[in-house]
Amino acid sequence: MMRAGTIQRAGSILGVAATALALWLPGAAVADSQFGTNGLGVSNMISHARGWGMGGLSTALDDSMRVSFSNPALAAGQRQVSMAILYAADRRRAEDAGGDTRYNSSTFPYFAFLVPMGPRLGLGFGYNLEQDLSSALTNSGLIAASGDIPAHTRLFERSGSVFRVPGVVALRPHDNLYLGFRVDAFFANAEERFELDFVESGIETTEERVEISGRGTGGGFGVAWKLPPHLSVGVSYATSVTMNASRRRIGMNGNIASRDIDIGFPERVSAGATLRWNRFTLGGEVTQAKWEDLDDTEQLAPLGGYQDVTEWGVGFEFAENHFGPFLGRFPWRVGFRSSPLSYVTLDGKTIDHYSFTFGSGFNLGRGGFCDLALEYGLLGDASTVGLEENYYRFVVGFSGQEPWRKRKSYID
Numbered sequence: 001m002m003r004a005g006t007i008q009r010a011g012s013i014l015g016v017a018a019t020a021l022a023l024w025l026p027g028a029a030v031a032d033s034q035f036g037t038n039g040l041g042v043s044n045m046i047s048h049a050r051g052w053g054m055g056g057l058s059t060a061l062d063d064s065m066r067v068s069f070s071n072p073a074l075a076a077g078q079r080q081v082s083m084a085i086l087y088a089a090d091r092r093r094a095e096d097a098g099g100d101t102r103y104n105s106s107t108f109p110y111f112a113f114l115v116p117m118g119p120r121l122g123l124g125f126g127y128n129l130e131q132d133l134s135s136a137l138t139n140s141g142l143i144a145a146s147g148d149i150p151a152h153t154r155l156f157e158r159s160g161s162v163f164r165v166p167g168v169v170a171l172r173p174h175d176n177l178y179l180g181f182r183v184d185a186f187f188a189n190a191e192e193r194f195e196l197d198f199v200e201s202g203i204e205t206t207e208e209r210v211e212i213s214g215r216g217t218g219g220g221f222g223v224a225w226k227l228p229p230h231l232s233v234g235v236s237y238a239t240s241v242t243m244n245a246s247r248r249r250i251g252m253n254g255n256i257a258s259r260d261i262d263i264g265f266p267e268r269v270s271a272g273a274t275l276r277w278n279r280f281t282l283g284g285e286v287t288q289a290k291w292e293d294l295d296d297t298e299q300l301a302p303l304g305g306y307q308d309v310t311e312w313g314v315g316f317e318f319a320e321n322h323f324g325p326f327l328g329r330f331p332w333r334v335g336f337r338s339s340p341l342s343y344v345t346l347d348g349k350t351i352d353h354y355s356f357t358f359g360s361g362f363n364l365g366r367g368g369f370c371d372l373a374l375e376y377g378l379l380g381d382a383s384t385v386g387l388e389e390n391y392y393r394f395v396v397g398f399s400g401q402e403p404w405r406k407r408k409s410y411i412d
Contacts, residue, residue, distance in 0.1 A: 053359015054315025214245025
């Protein structure tokens with residue numbers, strides 16, 4: 001078990017991190033990606049905070065101190081009860097073709113828990129935000145080209161998310177071969193509000209709300225190989241998901257109209273490798289997101305439609321010499337990721353998304369670790385797709401382990 005001193009130190013660090021995050025967030029309304037306000041949900045890089053600082057790597061980044069279910073096979077390497085939790089805060093600036101700018105921020109959690117059931121079997125579960133449907137607000141002026149509609153402002157607000165609850169079974173049939181299987185439960189909950197305000201004409205403001213809720217199931221599997229002494233390779237697959245949902249529209253006169261819809265998410269295939277040499281770790285991965293089987297679903301962001309996209313990321317880590325028994329090795333991490341959005345504009349243009357990541361971390365005694373990551377991202381281009389955005393994302397992750405049994409074979 002963790003010693004009291006270690007727990008007290010971890011609590012102090014948690015308090016400092018919470019204070020820093022509170023100062024990071026502005027006091028005004030909380031909001032997410034402006035691409036979300038235009039109907040575009042923005043996916044997140046699903047990995048632990050160490051991988052986040054290395055370009056979002058998660059497919060072959062083997063690390064027994066942290067838990068990630070992106071590739072469920074990696075969970076088979078654990079020997080102790082393990083837990084990981086992640087907290088992130090965004091600060092965004094968006095600009096459209098007219099020069100309008102907005103500042104906003106968001107937070108979202110990640111949690112994973114793993115219990116080894118012997119030297120070659122592990123069971124786990126978790127929670128993570130799969131897609132940000134945004135908690136955002138826009139207020140823009142509109143004037144009809146024909147002049148038939150008086151000048152007015154249109155307010156659009158959406159809040160909600162899609163989150164995933166995974167259950168994982170991981171096996172180690174051979175010392176250097178890991179297999180993992182995952183079953184996912186998906187849940188969606190979102191609310192949209194539209195408001196037209198004809199200020200100059202004196203026409204009464206009109207307003208309506210749309211509520212969307214749904215659920216679905218999916219799954220996946222993964223394989224990881226350790227090729228001693230330095231190389232690790234991983235492959236993972238996630239099924240496409242069709243969520244059964246309901247859409248409830250509440251008009252300005254109180255009338256309610258409801259109907260059933262389907263919300264789809266693509267299948268994903270990922271492959272990656274990491275090379276570890278003494279204090280250096282170099283990794284890369286590529287992911288293909290395929291929408292071809294989901295043409296009949298009604299998405300939350302129709303616009304110009306969807307396309308298959310290829311994402312890729314690379315990362316590097318260098319661990320400094322020991323800084324004493326508490327801090328241990330002090331790592332430095334950098335990475336880059338290209339993850340274009342699956343949505344295309346009305347005229348068929350791709351919305352690019354690039355991000356640069358930086359990270360570090362330190363030990364929490366012998367039973368845990370604290371990871372820090374900073375991501376700088378660029379989405380879209382106002383001159384080509386009508387909207388662009390840059391953002392900073394600050395990530396804090398905590399992971400810890402406890403002995404499962406007092407047997408030497410179960411403890412790293």
